[in-house]
Amino acid sequence: MTFEAKTSGSDDLKAIISAISTLVEEATFVATAEGITFRGMDPSHVALIDISWPNSAFEKYECDSDIKFGVRIDEFSKLIKRADKKDSIEISISEQNMLLVTVGKNKKYKMRLIESSATDTPLPKIPYDSKITLSSSKFDKILGDVQVVSDYLTIHTSDSKADFSGKGDSGEVVIDLEKDTDEIGEIYSKEDSIGTYSLEYLNPVVKAVGANAGQITCEFSSAKPLRIEFKVANIGRIHFYLAPRVES
Numbered sequence: 001m002t003f004e005a006k007t008s009g010s011d012d013l014k015a016i017i018s019a020i021s022t023l024v025e026e027a028t029f030v031a032t033a034e035g036i037t038f039r040g041m042d043p044s045h046v047a048l049i050d051i052s053w054p055n056s057a058f059e060k061y062e063c064d065s066d067i068k069f070g071v072r073i074d075e076f077s078k079l080i081k082r083a084d085k086k087d088s089i090e091i092s093i094s095e096q097n098m099l100l101v102t103v104g105k106n107k108k109y110k111m112r113l114i115e116s117s118a119t120d121t122p123l124p125k126i127p128y129d130s131k132i133t134l135s136s137s138k139f140d141k142i143l144g145d146v147q148v149v150s151d152y153l154t155i156h157t158s159d160s161k162a163d164f165s166g167k168g169d170s171g172e173v174v175i176d177l178e179k180d181t182d183e184i185g186e187i188y189s190k191e192d193s194i195g196t197y198s199l200e201y202l203n204p205v206v207k208a209v210g211a212n213a214g215q216i217t218c219e220f221s222s223a224k225p226l227r228i229e230f231k232v233a234n235i236g237r238i239h240f241y242l243a244p245r246v247e248s
Helices: 011-021 073-080 136-147 199-210
Strands: 003-006 026-032 035-041 047-054 060-063 067-072 089-093 098-103 107-112 130-135 152-158 161-168 171-176 184-189 193-198 213-220 226-232 237-242
Touching: 011 035, 011 047, 011 073, 011 199, 011 237, 026 073, 047 199, 067 073, 073 098, 073 107, 130 136, 130 152, 136 152, 136 161, 136 171, 136 199, 136 213, 152 184, 152 199, 161 184, 193 199, 199 213, 199 226, 199 237
Parallel strands: none
Antiparallel strands: 003 060, 003 089, 026 035, 026 067, 035 047, 047 237, 089 098, 098 107, 130 184, 130 213, 152 161, 152 193, 161 171, 213 226, 226 237
């Protein structure tokens, strides 16, 4: 078995591990000749993250058979955080079933792998009626503006217009999106859509990946899960799914 993956810098891997750590404590990665994938759901089954990192995004990548390897995310994250921005990070698996992590040129860690407890998590199959594309910095700012008064974000689209809002005990806020600004790309709605989603799950993931993502795309339908796609230059795909709030 040969498996070796080397990044050219550390930011993308830090973003991936940080995003995963917002949902799970243990993660199982799947490495194939095509690249590395991860899919996991938080314990309450409210949020799901699906990551595909193609071999072309690595400075060096070699994998001659499909393998799964499990790690404790907090332990893995501590190692990755020791890397400076420009440090390469190389991961491989030893014959003793240890994860070998080389940070930069001179830091070599060994980390004990854990038994994979992953089960196949199917992706939600949803026809999306509405789509909003905007910069990740704009979205992060909107979430912060809404969180001042609410624990939940409500997204509403109608006739290619959109607004984000929130309501709580202290008051409420509505933020209209202007499509003709640099930070707002596409606003599309096949039909009027409205959905409310927990900021407790949204905020950490957007902050984890946001600095590395130029654009994000939000897709949703009324009372259906929200899907966010993060566009990160050196990563193939990061999709985040979040179940809507169910009014009691």
